[in-house]
Amino acid sequence: MKQDLSYEAEEYIETIYRLQKQDGVAKTQKLAGKLDVVPGSVTNTIEHLEKHGLVKHEPYRGVKLTARGERLAVKILRKHRLLERLLTDVLEADWANVHDNACKLEHAFSEELVLLLEKKLGHPKACPHGNPIPTKEGIIEEESCHPLTEADLSAYCKVTKVTDERKEKLTFLAGKGLTPGALAYVVAKAPSNIILRIAEKECVIDNEDATDVWVKTMEEKTNGV
Numbered sequence: 001m002k003q004d005l006s007y008e009a010e011e012y013i014e015t016i017y018r019l020q021k022q023d024g025v026a027k028t029q030k031l032a033g034k035l036d037v038v039p040g041s042v043t044n045t046i047e048h049l050e051k052h053g054l055v056k057h058e059p060y061r062g063v064k065l066t067a068r069g070e071r072l073a074v075k076i077l078r079k080h081r082l083l084e085r086l087l088t089d090v091l092e093a094d095w096a097n098v099h100d101n102a103c104k105l106e107h108a109f110s111e112e113l114v115l116l117l118e119k120k121l122g123h124p125k126a127c128p129h130g131n132p133i134p135t136k137e138g139i140i141e142e143e144s145c146h147p148l149t150e151a152d153l154s155a156y157c158k159v160t161k162v163t164d165e166r167k168e169k170l171t172f173l174a175g176k177g178l179t180p181g182a183l184a185y186v187v188a189k190a191p192s193n194i195i196l197r198i199a200e201k202e203c204v205i206d207n208e209d210a211t212d213v214w215v216k217t218m219e220e221k222t223n224g225v
Contacts, residue, residue: 017073025062130161130180
């Protein structure tokens with residue numbers, strides 16, 4: 001059935017998967033916002049995906065992938081993240097721009113090409129934004145980490161991944177120095193934001209942005225923070 005799905009339908013499957021992992025379910029309004037479409041358009045596409053047995057829609061609650069839909073989503077995600085690595089590692093594209101371009105390319109790549117691409121890239125474990133690349137068997141190995149909002153006061157942290165890959169968000173976070181591998185110290189926490197020290201400079205991140213940055217706590221002070 002996958003061959004019958006359009007580029008648009010695959011984008012829906014991938015986005016539903018991301019929202020489901022984040023919120024437990026994909027709400028129609030949030031799905032429309034992520035895809036930059038009107039809610040009425042979402043309803044029509046969801047009905048189409050439901051007929052294919054890829055999603056289940058519960059009115060007033062949201063959309064969830066079926067087991068079949070989730071398997072397809074992981075395949076799409078694997079292709080997407082490998083293409084992001086191709087764009088950054090080989091073509092030297094800016095990390096903030098590769099998400100949208102990978103979305104456009106992924107629909108045209110066959111499984112055979114994906115295997116060749118993975119081999120050529122040296123079997124990378126994560127995309128340029130730090131998110132894990134599923135194996136060909138569909139296994140996703142998540143690194144132990146937590147949202148920046150859950151970091152303790154006075155903690156030393158290392159950024160592991162950024163979960164919101166929209167260009168505007170990535171450009172903003174890169175400007176603050178919050179990219180995978182960056183080291184940060186939690187200077188202060190307020191109800192609506194966090195003050196960090198990164199590369200000996202302080203910056204303020206509101207909680208909405210901080211939830212998209214995942215970190216792991218370092219046991220001791222590290223050079224560069």
